[in-house]
Amino acid sequence: MAIALVCPGRTTHLWIDLLKAQDPSLQVDVWPDLVPGRLYEMAITWNHPPGSLAAIPGLKCVSSLGAGVDHIMFDETFPEGIPVTRIVDAGLATEMAEYVTLMTLVFKRELFSHLERQRARIWRKDAATKQDRVLAVGVMGVGEMGSAIIRSLTALEIPVVGWSRTTRHPQLSRSYAGPNEFRDFLGATNILVCALPLYRETEGILCRETFYSLPHGSYVINVGRGRHLIEEDLLSALDDGQVAHAALDVFRTEPLPEEHPFWSHPHILLTTHIAAITRPENVARQLVENYHRVCANEPLLNTVDRSRGY
Numbered sequence: 001m002a003i004a005l006v007c008p009g010r011t012t013h014l015w016i017d018l019l020k021a022q023d024p025s026l027q028v029d030v031w032p033d034l035v036p037g038r039l040y041e042m043a044i045t046w047n048h049p050p051g052s053l054a055a056i057p058g059l060k061c062v063s064s065l066g067a068g069v070d071h072i073m074f075d076e077t078f079p080e081g082i083p084v085t086r087i088v089d090a091g092l093a094t095e096m097a098e099y100v101t102l103m104t105l106v107f108k109r110e111l112f113s114h115l116e117r118q119r120a121r122i123w124r125k126d127a128a129t130k131q132d133r134v135l136a137v138g139v140m141g142v143g144e145m146g147s148a149i150i151r152s153l154t155a156l157e158i159p160v161v162g163w164s165r166t167t168r169h170p171q172l173s174r175s176y177a178g179p180n181e182f183r184d185f186l187g188a189t190n191i192l193v194c195a196l197p198l199y200r201e202t203e204g205i206l207c208r209e210t211f212y213s214l215p216h217g218s219y220v221i222n223v224g225r226g227r228h229l230i231e232e233d234l235l236s237a238l239d240d241g242q243v244a245h246a247a248l249d250v251f252r253t254e255p256l257p258e259e260h261p262f263w264s265h266p267h268i269l270l271t272t273h274i275a276a277i278t279r280p281e282n283v284a285r286q287l288v289e290n291y292h293r294v295c296a297n298e299p300l301l302n303t304v305d306r307s308r309g310y
């Protein structure tokens with residue numbers, strides 16, 4: 001009975017300590033140094049090499065180390081029938097809400113223009129402000145992350161609209177759902193936030209058609225996944241001013257290659273996938289709880305609907 005940690009490139013000793021602090025009898029081994037002949041009921045993973053999970057003997061459950069599970073779901077060798085769980089954590093959602101609120105305020109209060117004026121030593125009190133021109137922040141995905149974003153923005157009295165697959169968010173007076181309402185949603189927002197899970201249906205959703213359905217001069221914030229975004233479409237929408245600025249936390253290739261044009265684009269503010277980070281001390285308990293449940297054949301916490309994709 002053991003847990004396999006399959007998180008290449010990550011420091012694992014803190015994870016092991018915190019998991020064992022929950023249950024000192026736990027056996028936790030780090031992939032690829034798994035013990036031959038030992039059965040691993042659970043794997044905890046982040047960016048595992050495709051194929052590695054399928055080769056682990058005894059697997060009854062795989063948990064993502066984060067809120068997203070795209071790295072597991074896109075692995076075509078991952079066996080069907082093994083339940084997948086993810087992290088649901090209030091601290092993670094709060095960090096995400098902080099990040100999106102920060103970027104919204106950067107755009108709303110035109111921080112880019114003020115920084116330019118500072119660099120040029122220009123004192124102007126008539127600073128153009130888009131305060132009155134913020135139609136609404138449009139949040140794509142109103143789940144754990146989206147809901148925290150919505151709470152944070154509405155607390156600042158910033159208008160918000162939401163869009164999801166099926167859910168109409170109860171806190172919003174304008175909430176859209178499904179592909180048929182996507183255009184209306186886009187027309188109602190000029191700060192677009194992507195907080196969607198990545199799977200077949202949402203891949204490439206931040207594309208030319210989406211950008212040109214927004215009012216001219218809108219803003220885009222991507223905190224979902226890099227593969228939500230068609231990078232060339234964003235660059236050309238920025239070139240002709242259809243998108244005024246973008247804040248990007250996630251990228252198709254991470255780390256973002258040094259020569260990538262996003263690094264030096266004057267209208268892109270980028271961060272290195274840090275919008276919301278899983279804190280081991282906050283989530284070790286839910287991981288060990290799921291391990292105990294899997295061993296006892298009990299229903300798991302925070303399961304993903306594999307047929308749906310998220």
Ligand SMILES: NC(=O)c1ccc[n+]([C@@H]2O[C@H](COP(=O)([O-])OP(=O)(O)OC[C@H]3O[C@@H](n4cnc5c(N)ncnc54)[C@H](OP(=O)(O)O)[C@@H]3O)[C@@H](O)[C@H]2O)c1
Nearest residue numbers: 067068141142143144145164165166167196197224275276
């Ligand atoms: N950058 C970071 O640091 C960071 C940190 C954490 C998470 N994330 C990203 O945030 C994502 C969302 O996490 P979460 O915990 O909020 O997920 P969640 O609770 O599962 O919520 C997902 C939301 O997206 C909606 N959705 C799914 N497919 C859709 C579609 N085809 N069209 C429209 N809406 C759709 C869902 O609609 P329904 O309500 O109708 O199901 C739901 O509202 C994660 O998957 C991850 O990629 C990024």
